[in-house]
Amino acid sequence: MPELPEVEVTRQGLLQHLPGRLVTDVSWSGCRLRKTIPHQLLVDHIREKRILTIDRRAKYLLVRMTDGAVLLIHLGMTGKLSILPANTTRHRHDHCILGLDDGHEMRFNDSRRFGLIEVWPAEQAREDEQNLSRRQGVEPLDGALNQSFLTALGQKHSAPVKTVLMNSRLIAGIGNIYANEILFAAQVSPLTAASKISPEDWQRLAEATLVTLQTAIAAGGSTIADFLGTNGNPGYFQLYFQVYSRKGLPCFRCGRSIIKTSLGGRATYYCATCQPQK
DNA sequence: CAATATACCTGGATGC
DNA sequence: TGCATCCAGGTATATT
Secondary structure, three states: OOHHHHHHHHHHHHHHHOOOOEEEEEOHHHOOOOOOHHHHHHHOOOOOOOOEEEEEOOOOOEEEEOOOOOOEOOOOEEEEEEEEOOOOOOOOEEEEEEEEOOOOEEEEOOOOOOOOOEOOOOHHHHHHHHHHHOOOOOOHOOOOOOOOHHHHHHOOOOHHHHHHOOOOOOOOOOHHHHHHHHHHHHHOOOEEEEEHHOHHHHHHHHHHHHHHHHHHHHHOOOOOOOOOOOOEEOOOOOHOOOOOOOOOOOHHHHOOEEEEEEEOEEEEEEOOOOOOOO
């Protein structure tokens, strides 16, 4: 589900509810996520602590406590966070629940369990955050994803440009949906080797990345199967997909049938006319 | 070091 | 209707 826009929409939703709240209770399912939920650390460092704010790095959410501890959450493929009155019926796949001092709960629901929950105690949070951040690529919305950065990237990588855009160690937050959409917007073939992309095309890719991600955030993200914001509302950027999931349908720009192929094991959609391979 | 394969899971869609 | 198969938004690790 969640790429950068969905995670950012989730963060903005959490910011409406969580800052200032005291966590009065923590509970968890017996299920293992990408890693085992750190029960004892939740009890010791999150319960009876107050929430300061929520930040995002790549597709990770950092719930910062006032004492400096951090609750790290990654939504994986199917993770969802919701804020609900405590008496709302719980659901299958609710794997971690924080009780709050205003009668609400934050619930982490994740059917596929590719999500991640970690707790960084205050005394080591700075180091843990640096370790995480070091493994992540540049933030697309921070202004660092410009033509010169991408052109330099192209000189180092011979993989197809879509694979490079999706490499989270190089660029943070671009998953399969938005990679497809960004490449269409820039009129660049996903199959072209990054090393063969011209500076002009890198410039268009930089612009398309910014516009696509910001537009998606403004639309509340994309709801494919089941993404919902923290308030339970779906996103609607999927209504604007130009190529993703449009195999065989006419290109909105030229009318030619959208092609679906596989690249690096991921579904890849493009228009062969508007995105000629070089 | 870079590219590829694989593993982690459930559930919805599709096909027989 | 039932059952098997395939596919899905992500990431880390092992292997070539």
